[in-house]
Amino acid sequence: MSKRKIVEIATNLAEPVVKKHLFELVDVEYVKEGPNWYLRIYIDKPGGITIDDCKVVSEEVSDLLDKEDPIPQSYFLEVSSPGLERPLKKDSDFERFKGELVEVKLFKAINGKKKYVGELIGLIDNKIVINLDSGETMEFEREEVSLVKRTIIF
Structure with missing residues (x-):
């Protein structure tokens, strides 16, 4: 099986x-x-x-x-427990953790990077949207993303 x-x-x-x-x-x-x-x-x-x-x-x-x-x-x-850095998988996760810091890992690099960290704006039209520290907004198609998880910076 x-x-x-x-x-x-x-x-x-x-x-x-x-x-x-x-x-x-x-x-x-x-x-x-x-x-x-x-x-x-x-x-x-x-x-x-x-x-x-x-x-x-x-x-x-x-x-x-x-x-x-x-x-x-x-x-x-x-x-x-999934822990503090829990993965976000369900649509409701993206609503629940809006405004929190997340790490987005990609299957293929965008602009030479496969990992982005930023504030979660949410899931909009099946795209994961985050704000980077630089102020830039990034959108990722769900199919491009291997993992989204909450992240804690000490």
Whole structure:
């Protein structure tokens, strides 16, 4: 079974559990690191996620995964917060984090650069729009972007 299909199945199983606890399902990924496979579920809520939040979601999703058994190989289930530098994936993320500093990574360089950092203006006509420190406004087609994440500068 493909990784994409496993992520889809896990997302469909996790979404009702996460919503039931009034959390947001931020992302689901299925990755191989070294010899091990990991199914990672990232959840969030206003004020942040606690270890107890992760525990309850992990236990409930684990029971559903055991029942459905959609993943042929052994794997580790991890449920966690996406962290301060969380990726922005959903349309609602671009609304929620307007005005915050984001990093935009591109598949192909524009003006010789594949990474831009600026204040998020939002998602406008399916384009990610940011203001750079120079005052310049940049727009990126969603298909050109490999990653958008919040960024913290110390």
